[in-house]
Amino acid sequence: MFRANLIVYNKLPDQLDQEIEAGIIGQGLGGGLKVCRSMQELRMVMEEDAGRPNMAVLVPSDREDLEGLIAMRLGDWQARIILVLRQKDPEALARAHALRPRFLTFADGDLGEVAIVARNLARVYQNHTYH
Amino acid sequence: MARILIIDDDQLVCDTLSDLVALKGHEAASARDLGSGLPLARDKAFDVVFLDVRMPDGNGLEAIPLLKALSNSPEIIIITGFGDPDGAELAIKHGAWDYLEKSATAQEINLVLARALQYRQGKQAGQDTASLQLEGLVAKSPQMKASLELIALAARSEAPVLITGETGTGKELVALAIHNNSSRVKGSFVVIDCAALPPTLAESVLFGHVKGAFTGAERARDGLVKQGHGGTIFMDEVGELPENLQRIFLRVLETGRFRPIGMSQELSSDFRLIAATNRDLDQMAAQGHFREDLLFRLRSLSIHLPPLRQRPEDILELTSHHLRKIATRRGQAPLDFSPEFARLLMAYSWPGNVRELIHALERAVAAAGEGSELLPVHLPINIRIFAARSAISREPAAAASPEQPFPTWREAKQDLEAKYLRQALAVSGGNLKKASLLTEISLPRLYELLRKHGLKGQG
Numbered sequence: 377m378f379r380a381n382l383i384v385y386n387k388l389p390d391q392l393d394q395e396i397e398a399g400i401i402g403q404g405l406g407g408g409l410k411v412c413r414s415m416q417e418l419r420m421v422m423e424e425d426a427g428r429p430n431m432a433v434l435v436p437s438d439r440e441d442l443e444g445l446i447a448m449r450l451g452d453w454q455a456r457i458i459l460v461l462r463q464k465d466p467e468a469l470a471r472a473h474a475l476r477p478r479f480l481t482f483a484d485g486d487l488g489e490v491a492i493v494a495r496n497l498a499r500v501y502q503n504h505t506y507h
Numbered sequence: 508m509a510r511i512l513i514i515d516d517d518q519l520v521c522d523t524l525s526d527l528v529a530l531k532g533h534e535a536a537s538a539r540d541l542g543s544g545l546p547l548a549r550d551k552a553f554d555v556v557f558l559d560v561r562m563p564d565g566n567g568l569e570a571i572p573l574l575k576a577l578s579n580s581p582e583i584i585i586i587t588g589f590g591d592p593d594g595a596e597l598a599i600k601h602g603a604w605d606y607l608e609k610s611a612t613a614q615e616i617n618l619v620l621a622r623a624l625q626y627r628q629g630k631q632a633g634q635d636t637a638s639l640q641l642e643g644l645v646a647k648s649p650q651m652k653a654s655l656e657l658i659a660l661a662a663r664s665e666a667p668v669l670i671t672g673e674t675g676t677g678k679e680l681v682a683l684a685i686h687n688n689s690s691r692v693k694g695s696f697v698v699i700d701c702a703a704l705p706p707t708l709a710e711s712v713l714f715g716h717v718k719g720a721f722t723g724a725e726r727a728r729d730g731l732v733k734q735g736h737g738g739t740i741f742m743d744e745v746g747e748l749p750e751n752l753q754r755i756f757l758r759v760l761e762t763g764r765f766r767p768i769g770m771s772q773e774l775s776s777d778f779r780l781i782a783a784t785n786r787d788l789d790q791m792a793a794q795g796h797f798r799e800d801l802l803f804r805l806r807s808l809s810i811h812l813p814p815l816r817q818r819p820e821d822i823l824e825l826t827s828h829h830l831r832k833i834a835t836r837r838g839q840a841p842l843d844f845s846p847e848f849a850r851l852l853m854a855y856s857w858p859g860n861v862r863e864l865i866h867a868l869e870r871a872v873a874a875a876g877e878g879s880e881l882l883p884v885h886l887p888i889n890i891r892i893f894a895a896r897s898a899i900s901r902e903p904a905a906a907a908s909p910e911q912p913f914p915t916w917r918e919a920k921q922d923l924e925a926k927y928l929r930q931a932l933a934v935s936g937g938n939l940k941k942a943s944l945l946t947e948i949s950l951p952r953l954y955e956l957l958r959k960h961g962l963k964g965q966g
Binding site (some may be wrong): 382428454456469470473474475476478479480482484485486489492493496497501 | 708723744
């Protein structure tokens, strides 16, 4: 079992959200899972000085939400990002890379992949945190 | 014409190198020891310095930072003894451009010199490291300054780059710096984390697929190689790339063309590749786990990032930099740190490198609460223990005297424990709950320890 301090950000509590959570729990990563429903909540969790998430699954609701995440400069927090996009337009996709996601997929794709990648990230980077 | 300085105590080496250099139309000067060589280097702006390691008045490697610190920062070629791979490794780690064995042929010497001068010419003609956009990268040490020069060189080039270094040394930041300072800055910086991708998914993620290409491919997907068109692809943990994909990716690198799964025709993508790894790819290639031809392509330009323990000059600079960042995030003024705090940071070996330092600082700031200064007690316990153990192991002779017999391990541990508890009480103002949080010792255990040492707190 790998230690992961994982956060899921999704403003919309929909089917997608449940699917991602179920997959992550299915991979044995549910222990450190926290779900954020607002940008403010996400910011608060990411600004904790200790015990901060080392992995984040981000599901921006729209382009504005994506821009908000980019503006948060999550890269500075050294959390590894998995990004699930609801938009497929090339412009949004190009912007999404500003978050430097370790994995990028789409909301209408196979969300099981998100859980598998999260598990791999937790396995590979389990020794990279010093909390 | 370039100016070349030779510092070697062997007159024959000085004469031979001077002749070779003169034959190539360059101006040569020589010195037989560091005492005369260093002032000469200061007075005249040399482009390249050939430097011997074993000098009568010191170690040549220790002179590298002094030479690199000169305003013209000459390229340094170390002259090592025959068959001394450790010396060669040390030379590179100390920021030398290259090394030569004393037995090198004239052709080898000319080649190394020509490459050093070519590199220097490119460096001077192009972007200065001072104008680089370097988000999060701190370089005070000669080793990191040498890395910055390579970043500047890489930013001007289109060649693939291989960044190596231990975990936490900042390989991704270096890759990003190269991208941000290159002509591709308006394109995407696409990350491919080879360690995160399950092998069954990797090909589709990299190259994409058409609808119906395989079971479950209900929709077409664009791969990351296509998304990287016009920009930079950063392939992290490249040593984890599955062997079948190494072959395919090599071809993509050579031709700029790729085929999504299930598509009959090829597509093209104009991307620049930067790869990174903390693994020994040479060893992997020797064992048949990594393709040598791919390694050769990846290594058109190489940047090795030294571990933090090998560049102590950067530790306090990084500390100040990240304390400022933490303060900005918290909307507060940056905290000061005590000399003891700095001493512990300098004494620790930082196996997790810069990433570990950042985590330690964040923990320290949290532990300091409303305090205005960071103290050793605010640091994570593993760092304090390391420092305490190092201090004890450094001072056994001082502790052993007829008046004060050398303490047993148990006594030394007790002594350290008592000192540590007294310090924790002082920092927490005697508040036991706060002391418990600071020390990460449970409250009942803290009571027990204080009782054992005859100490008292409040709360």
